[in-house]
Amino acid sequence: MAGSMIGRTFNNRYKLTERVGLGGMAEVYRAEDNVLGRTVAVKVMLPQYAADPTFTKRFRQEAASAANLQSPYIVSIYDWGLDGETYYIVMEFLRGTDLKTAIKERGAINQRKAAEIGSQVAQALSVAHAGGIIHRDIKPQNIMIQPDGNIKVMDFGIARAGDAGLSQTATVLGTAHYVSPEQAQGKELTGASDIYSLGVVLYEATTGKLPFDGQDAVSVAVKQVNELPAPPSTINPNIDPALEAIIMKAMEKDPERRFKDASEMRHILNDYLAGRPVNLGDDISGLKTQVMGGVAPVNGTAVMNPVGGANGDAGRTTVNKAYAADANDEGKKKSKRNVVIGVVIALLAVIGIVAAAMALGGNQEMVNVPDVSNKPIAEARSELQAAGFTIGTETEVYNPDVEAGNVVSTDPAAGVQAAKGSSVNITISKGTEQVTVPDLRGMSADEAQRVLASYGLNGQQGDTVFSDDVEENRVAQQDTAAGTTAYKGDTITFHLSKGPETASVPNVQGLDFETARDRLEAAGFTVSLQWRDDSAAANTVIRQSVTGTAKLGTTITLTISNGPAEEDETDTGNTGNNNGGTSGDNTGGSTGGSESGGSGSNTGGSTSGANQ
Structure with missing residues (x-):
């Protein structure tokens, strides 16, 4: 069975990534919780126990009971169940x-x-x-x-x-x-x-x-x-x-x-x-x-x-x-x-101890450790010293429930009797731990939640937004910018894309180009103009490149009419009609012609034609 479970996902949630332990009844795997985005340990029962009804009944009872145990010194059990024919327990992943x-x-x-x-x-x-x-x-x-x-x-x-x-x-x-x-x-x-x-x-x-x-x-x-x-x-x-x-x-x-x-x-x-x-x-x-x-x-x-x-x-x-x-x-x-002698010697030894202690400083007075939790460290030190204690080690820890610089706890704990003159260790809060906000852009909602959870942050999905460059159902915006700092436990709101924003394109054909351009730009589009000759009146739109709906900002090309084309004027000194013939200079000679027998002459090198 060694290594055979790696890659398997239990309950569509816990993906086993590495085997970290092997015992007589179970294997333990490092796993990823795909819902909360955290590392967990998954204990998988060996098949020979899972097949025993007595074992499975007791296992279910004990797992459920153990999950309810609350102590800082007991590993936390998050979940347990049966996947196929395999029983498993999900617990916190311990380092150490x-x-x-x-x-x-x-x-x-x-x-x-x-x-x-x-x-x-x-x-x-x-x-x-x-x-x-x-x-x-x-x-x-x-x-x-x-x-x-x-x-x-x-x-x-x-x-x-x-x-x-x-x-x-x-x-x-x-x-x-x-x-x-x-x-x-x-x-x-x-x-x-x-x-x-x-x-x-x-x-x-x-x-x-x-x-x-x-x-x-x-x-x-x-x-x-x-x-x-x-x-x-x-x-x-x-x-x-x-x-x-x-x-x-x-x-x-x-x-x-x-x-x-x-x-x-x-x-x-x-x-x-x-x-x-x-x-x-x-x-x-x-x-x-x-x-x-x-x-x-x-x-x-x-x-x-x-x-x-x-x-x-x-x-x-x-x-x-x-x-x-x-x-x-x-x-x-x-x-x-001999028994009596032994008892006497023992009593003398005890008396000697007590006498020595009294000679060195008197009987040890026992006093209650004062409650200095949530108090500023300077005030806590003074109160402990006033009660007759010395200050031992001071350890700083992150604690979201206690203000930075205030006391989280003491050892011995408040209310416990301790010898006057003995030391008291103090745990001091550093406040809530700060983390750098990750960049969520382009992630799915589930991915964003997992990443935020891995940073100790909470995720919250806000309203969807239009985005030209992020596909639908992916994070397009986040309210707290990536790279800034936030406190663990803070909520980061992110917004999924609903794709680019679109609008109806106004129909401007037949309008003068200035009116058409104004209407399209007011609707959120960019306008490009081109002209060509057409029978339509000059400066009117005869064609637009986009109709229906389009992404805002789309460039729409309008084709504008120049009006009808103008006719060319004729030169009567160079042309003749079909009924009168044509004439042209031919090196000193002349030609002439008419459908009714016209004539031509080369006198003086001129050409003429007439309708006889």
């Missing part, structure tokens, strides 16, 4: 790099970036779960990192429709690395399954390695069910213990021991990103001590991580040993005395 490719190219990614990605994926999942959709195929290949750094989660609903169990194909092997234990066992799934998969994604993102690997999908699935993952810090010693704990809680074997929902996981990740303490309890897969996030900077003081054992290993050795102890069940063999 999927997370899997980024990990392959760079290995473990920055911990803060990994937490940001996790927070955004968790937000997308919370929206989906609230809408009754379980993704079932969360993996880095389905997380697109866009040029602005934000992510989009792809393939909502499609995984469920095609999830008929595990096989040993290469495609399913790739997915098996991220499935939850309950999914590997074929049990009924809840949103907790997606949380587990997100935990695996974060594990891979922070270590560059998968928690479980094997020769085939079945062996990987068995490990998902029966084995505990090695703590991420055994692969990446620099990982923050708080982030490690978040990952391991998401990957609990028992769904009840994971985060209660995706929204909770997102809030915990946001707490971590804000520098707030992360309290996940004392029983995360054998982690017997409370894990806290780094203490946020106070008055420029450096961030502190939790204190560990006597060797001051930032708590990481304690965490790792706890995981190892849980794995081999050593914890069950410890005496009550």
Whole structure:
């Protein structure tokens, strides 16, 4: 089937131009939307699934539900349907790099970036779960990192429709690395399954390695069910213990021991990103001590991580040993005395952290981030600083709904509690993006609409106009001149040609030429004159080159009469009539003749003739 769909048009609208992806259940093509003139992605289901009635029913239900999901972190679904025997989904065309490719190219990614990605994926999942959709195929290949750094989660609903169990194909092997234990066992799934998969994604993102690997999908699935993952810090010693704990809680074997929902996981990740303490309890897969996030900077003081054992290993050795102890069940063999000692040591460690923080700058006061949206940036900075925050990064984006120079949003968002003294990132509007108006002349109405849409402009067809040089039903005029600038979203009115303007040619034959010329010029025509002799009265029109109707401006030639031709006058000294004969000089002689016997004489060299 590879490449066989290129050039095909679905629903007389979506023309496939390039294959950009191939999965176990579908192919993805870049396509052009011939109605709106935009680039889209079209996912085409493989024939073996389209032929399964169970699959097609679930596919239709899930596609319709997924199309209703609204989140900045979920790829938008525009359309779906059946063309012939082929099911397809039309979605926004994403530019960027999927997370899997980024990990392959760079290995473990920055911990803060990994937490940001996790927070955004968790937000997308919370929206989906609230809408009754379980993704079932969360993996880095389905997380697109866009040029602005934000992510989009792809393939909502499609995984469920095609999830008929595990096989040993290469495609399913790739997915098996991220499935939850309950999914590997074929049990009924809840949103907790997606949380587990997100935990695996974060594990891979922070270590560059998968928690479980094997020769085939079945062996990987068995490990998902029966084995505990090695703590991420055994692969990446620099990982923050708080982030490690978040990952391991998401990957609990028992769904009840994971985060209660995706929204909770997102809030915990946001707490971590804000520098707030992360309290996940004392029983995360054998982690017997409370894990806290780094203490946020106070008055420029450096961030502190939790204190560990006597060797001051930032708590990481304690965490790792706890995981190892849980794995081999050593914890069950410890005496009550050792448990008490461990708890006391843990409490002393926590007290030490709090005391250190207080000595360096006091308890971290938590305050709400003020709402500065739609406010001028200078005013927003002042308000945030007055609330006790520092200004972080400032990013400018085009936004048609917010005046240029005003705040679009903050991170953390307005109303969220954050540590006093922590930074707030600000997104500032650049206003509506301006574009250069394209030249529409000569295009059909559909072509003009597509071109305008590709520029982010709206098209509007105005009244038709006469045009001498543009054929009918093509754009002859546009109200906003080509080459000028307009704001995205503006409406450009264009006018189609109805061909050249015509008019009735007045009949001026028989009129004097001045009157005829005036009438033709008044009707919009050009006049050319020519004369000839004719029996008609002088200066009257005897012929016109064009009658009926003609294009305005046409040259009409009028033929004007000179009047009747004048007769030539005779010379009586040189001519004679037929009754009297003719005479002519013939070298001194004469000739004469008459029908009745006339005579001639050469006397004196003269000639004469008379009628006798």
